[in-house]
Amino acid sequence: xxxxxxxxxxxxxxxxxxxxxxxxxxxxxxxxxxxxxxxxxxxxxxxxxxxxxxxxxxxxxxxxxxxxxxxxxxxxxxxxxxxxxxxxxxxxxxxxxxxxxxxxxxxxxxxxxxxxxxxxxxxxxxxxxxxxxxxxxxxxxxxxxxxxxxxxxxxxxxxxxxxxxxxxxxxxxxxxxxxxxxxxxxxxxxxxxxxxxxxxxxxxxxxxxxxxxxxxxxxxxxxxxxxxxxxxxxxxxxxxxxxxxxxxxxxxxxxxxxxxxxxxxxxxxxxxxxxxxxxxxxxxxxxxxxxxxxxxxxxxxxxxxxxxxxxxxxxxxxxxxxxxxxxxxxxxxx
Numbered sequence: 001x002x003x004x005x006x007x008x009x010x011x012x013x014x015x016x017x018x019x020x021x022x023x024x025x026x027x028x029x030x031x032x033x034x035x036x037x038x039x040x041x042x043x044x045x046x047x048x049x050x051x052x053x054x055x056x057x058x059x060x061x062x063x064x065x066x067x068x069x070x071x072x073x074x075x076x077x078x079x080x081x082x083x084x085x086x087x088x089x090x091x092x093x094x095x096x097x098x099x100x101x102x103x104x105x106x107x108x109x110x111x112x113x114x115x116x117x118x119x120x121x122x123x124x125x126x127x128x129x130x131x132x133x134x135x136x137x138x139x140x141x142x143x144x145x146x147x148x149x150x151x152x153x154x155x156x157x158x159x160x161x162x163x164x165x166x167x168x169x170x171x172x173x174x175x176x177x178x179x180x181x182x183x184x185x186x187x188x189x190x191x192x193x194x195x196x197x198x199x200x201x202x203x204x205x206x207x208x209x210x211x212x213x214x215x216x217x218x219x220x221x222x223x224x225x226x227x228x229x230x231x232x233x234x235x236x237x238x239x240x241x242x243x244x245x246x247x248x249x250x251x252x253x254x255x256x257x258x259x260x261x262x263x264x265x266x267x268x269x270x271x272x273x274x275x276x277x278x279x280x281x282x283x284x285x286x287x288x289x290x291x292x293x294x295x296x297x298x299x300x301x302x303x304x305x306x307x308x309x310x311x312x313x314x315x316x317x318x319x320x321x322x323x324x325x326x327x328x329x330x331x332x333x334x
Contacts, residue, residue, distance in 0.1 A: 004078070005039035006209055007063070007177060012036045012072035014058055018283055030283050032058040034233035035072075042176070045203060045210040047224030047241070049217055049256065053279055055233040056213045057101075060179040063211065064098050065089060076177070094124045097170040101182040103162035107154040113140075113165055114150045120172045139168040143198060160191035164198070171202060180212045184219055196222050217256055221245060229253050232282055232290040235309065239316040249312060249323040251295045289321065297322050 014033040019026075032055045040046050048056045061067045063074055065081065074081045076096065084092060097120075100106035107116055117136045121127060127135065137147055143164040154162055163183060170178055180199065184192040200223055203210055214220045220227055220241075227244050229237040229252065237250040248254045255275035277294040280286050286293055292302040301321050309319040316325070 006042040006077060007040040007211075008073075008075040009039070009063070010037050010073040010075065012059070012062060012074065013070045014055075014062055014067055015070045028283050031233050031285075032282070033062060033069075036230075036233075036235055037072075038228060038235065038238065040177070040209060040211060043207055043209055044225045045212055045223050047220035047227040048211060048213045048230060049215070049220045049227060050230035051279060052215065053232075053282065054230040056230050057181055059230070060098065060181045060211060060213050063177075064093070064096050064179055066098075091124075094120070094173045095176045096179070097173065097175040097177075098179045098181060099163075099166055099170045099183045102186050103159055103166050104154060106166055107162060109154050112151050112153060113145075116154075116165055117168045117172060120169060124173055135172070136168075139172055142171070142202065143168045158191075159187050160195060163187060163195055167195075167198065167202070171206060171208070174206060175208070177209045177211070180210055182213055182215065185215060192219070199223060216260070217245075218260055229256070232279065232285055234290070234319065235317075236291065236319045237317065238309075243316055247313075247316070247325050249316060249318040249325040250291075250320050251297055251324065252291050254324060255294075289319075297324075 012033055013031065013035055015029040015031050017027055018030045019028045034055070036059060038046070048059065050056050058067065062069050069082065076092065079092070081089065081092065114136055117139055118132055121132060121135055136150070140147055140149070145161065145164050145168065149157070149161075154165070157165070167183075183199070184195050187195060196219060199210070202208060203223075210223070212220060212223050217227075224241050226238065226240050228235045229244075229250060231252050237244070237248070237253050244253065245257070248257055252275075255273065258274050273296045275294060280290065280293055286303075288304045289295070289298070289302045289307055292298040295302065299322065305321070307319045307321045309317055311317050312323050313325060
C-alpha cells in the first residue's frame with residue numbers, strides 16, 4: 001500500500017435542519033455525522049458498522065457528494081473535493097462509485113440492463129457502438145450475469161441478480177474507491193454470501209478500494225481489513241479486524257459482538273453483556289459520553305465529560321473513559 005492515503009476525511013460534519021413548526025424561533029439540528037476523521041489506504045477495505053441512525057450511510061453519501069458537508073474536508077488523492085467546481089467534481093466521480101442498499105430502487109425500472117450498465121461508460125468514455133456493447137458484455141461476465149439478460153428490465157430479476165447489475169454499473173469505469181452502502185442487507189441470507197464473495201473477488205482482481213458499510217459485524221468481518229464502529233454520528237472505535245474481534249475496547253463494540261448469533265449459546269467462551277435500551281434522541285443527545293445511558297460500565301465522569309478519541313494500544317483507537325482492554329491489562333498486573 002502507498003504511504004499516502006487514497007482518501008482522507010478531516011473533521012467531517014453533516015447537520016440536518018429538523019425544526020418543526022412555522023413559528024419556532026430556535027432551530028433544531030440533527031448531527032448525522034459529527035467530527036469524523038479517518039484515512040483509507042489504496043487497496044484496503046474499511047468496514048463501517050453501527051446500528052440504524054448512527055450516521056454511517058450519511059458518511060458514505062458525503063464521500064460521493066450526494067450530500068454537501070456542513071464542515072470538514074474530504075481529500076481524495078491529495079485533492080480537496082470541496083474546492084472542486086461542478087465539472088471537476090463530475091469528472092472526479094469516475095473514480096468514486098457507489099453500490100446502494102436496495103438493488104431495486106437504485107435501478108431505473110424503465111431501462112434495460114444494457115442501458116443501466118452502459119450509462120457511466122456513455123457519460124465518461126468515448127466508445128463506439130461495438131466497443132460499448134463489448135464493454136457491457138465483459139462487465140456482465142465479471143459479475144456473473146448471463147449475457148442473455150442484456151435486454152431485460154430490472155423487475156424481471158431476483159434481488160441478488162439486481163445487485164449484480166448494480167455492481168457491474170459501479171465497476172464499469174474501474175473506479176479507485178467504491179462505497180458499498182449495506183449491499184447485502186436487503187438480500188436473502190442464502191444470497192448474501194454470494195455477493196460478499198463476489199465483492200471480495202472483484203476487489204482482488206481489479207485492485208479496488210472499498211468502504212463497506214453494514215449493520216452487523218459478521219459481514220464486515222468477511223471483507224474488511226480495518227473496522228470503524230460508529231455511534232450517534234461519531235467513530236467510537238477503530239482498529240484492525242483481528243484486533244476488534246479478539247480485544248474490543250469500547251462497550252458498544254462489545255455489545256455488537258454479543259449480538260452475533262452462535263450455533264450453541266451455552267458454549268460461548270465468555271458472556272458479554274447484551275446491548276439494552278434504544279439509541280438516544282440524536283437531536284438532543286445526552287451530555288458526556290453519548291453511549292453512557294446504555295453502558296453497563298458507566299461512572300460519574302462518563303455522564304459529564306465526553307471522552308477523547310485516542311490511540312490506546314498500537315493503532316487501536318477508542319473513545320471511552322474506561323476502555324475494556326485497559327481494564328483487562330490492569331487485572332493481569334494485579
